[in-house]
Amino acid sequence: MSEARPHVHQTHPDIIKRLRRAEGHLRSIVGMIEDGRSCLDLAQQLHAVEKAITQAKRTLIQDHLDHCLEHVVGALPRGQRAPIDEFKAITKYL
Template structure:
């Protein structure tokens, strides 16, 4: 079993992702209702940006709080790995 890994920023990130989830559900409904593609594409861009912002906040928070200030090799390797997701 893995240990819970929580940060102070996680509740805000969860809230952002839940809003993005609701927004995505409304985009799906737009497609099902036959709304114009331009409107759907615009809303999909908003969902995409919301998710990207949540991801960026999570990664930056991890880099600020989880990597050792001394910069061990393990931390540098982890930084390289997580930076791929930016």
């Protein structure tokens, strides 16, 4: 659910740029299908779009963890930070 106030992070412009590029690329793939291009060409291009979207998602999630989670958790003594730091580290494998 979205909040009433804007929720903007430093990485959002990069994510928007990545998604717009993927959007344009996806439109070109539709054209490739309509033109009867080979399945190999289509699969390669779809893979590239999929990777771009996955990277945008990964960037968004990492940014959220680095900023929103840190904001909620606040300053913790070093001994109490271990679970938070481990959680952030393991999400890089999503």
